[in-house]
Amino acid sequence: MSFNASDPSGAGGMAGDVATIAAMGAHSLPVVTGIVMRDTHEVFDYHAIDADVIAEQARSILEDVTIAAWKVGFLGSTEGVSTVAEILSDYPDVPLVAYMPNLSWIEEDEQQSYLDAFRELVLPQTEVLVGSHQTLTDFLLPDWDNERPASPREIAVAAGEHGTRYVLVTSVPLPDQFMDNVLAS
Numbered sequence: 021m022s023f024n025a026s027d028p029s030g031a032g033g034m035a036g037d038v039a040t041i042a043a044m045g046a047h048s049l050p051v052v053t054g055i056v057m058r059d060t061h062e063v064f065d066y067h068a069i070d071a072d073v074i075a076e077q078a079r080s081i082l083e084d085v086t087i088a089a090w091k092v093g094f095l096g097s098t099e100g101v102s103t104v105a106e107i108l109s110d111y112p113d114v115p116l117v118a119y120m121p122n123l124s125w126i127e128e129d130e131q132q133s134y135l136d137a138f139r140e141l142v143l144p145q146t147e148v149l150v151g152s153h154q155t156l157t158d159f160l161l162p163d164w165d166n167e168r169p170a171s172p173r174e175i176a177v178a179a180g181e182h183g184t185r186y187v188l189v190t191s192v193p194l195p196d197q198f199m200d201n202v203l204a205s
Contacts, residue, residue, distance in 0.1 A: 021078065023104050024093030024119075025054035025066065032121070037091055049085060051077045053104070054096030063125040068096035071103040078107050090116040092146075094123075098130075098137045105141035118142055118184075120151035120159055135159055144183035152191045169193055176204035 022041065027033025034050050041048040053074055057065040074096070090108060095101045108116060120138070123131045139159070143149065151159070157170045160178035164170050172189040179187045185205060192200045 021049040021051060021087045022091040023051045023053050023095060025056045025096060026052050027056050027058065029058055029060050031060065033093060037093060049081050049087065053100050054094060068100060071099040074100055075103050075107065087114055090114055092116060092118040092142060094121050098133045101134060101137040101141055105145065108145050115147040116145050117148045117150065118146045120149060120155055122152065122155045139182055143179065146184040148186045148188060149179050149184045150188040153189050153193065156187065156189055172202035172204040
């Protein structure tokens with residue numbers, strides 16, 4: 021089951037989850053948590069789905085289907101984070117892959133509230149956290165002021181302090197403008 025926002029660009033969000041899950045030979049059970057207004061370059065606005073509607077979408081299919089894994093993306097709001105975390109906690113043996121998107125397009129107070137809720141409620145249930153190097157550094161190591169970038173291992177240790185076992189850090193900067201993706205624990 022995947023919890024994520026609708027993304028009309030198809031670059032990510034629910035469209036990306038459905039395509040990725042299908043490519044792995046599995047059937048996606050998509051639960052929409054918000055609607056993102058964007059083009060291929062930037063986000064203009066978004067509309068969170070009411071937390072009760074998120075819960076009803078998920079609970080109705082969970083009564084009918086046994087799931088093998090969770091995928092969590094953008095959950096729309098702090099209330100959405102809380103609702104999804106409660107659902108996840110009812111299935112502690114189902115592994116969770118959580119993606120932390122760049123949320124710079126959200127108002128600062130709302131963004132901080134969302135990140136705090138995600139850190140407190142979702143990370144302790146997360147098997148694998150995925151995100152870009154910069155986004156995960158900002159999220160997990162907000163006071164990082166070292167001259168060098170945080171290493172994937174340092175990011176993983178910070179995630180581990182919240183209960184997350186593994187971190188897939190994307191877009192890790194390398195010399196000569198190369199990038200890498202690193203799985204760390």
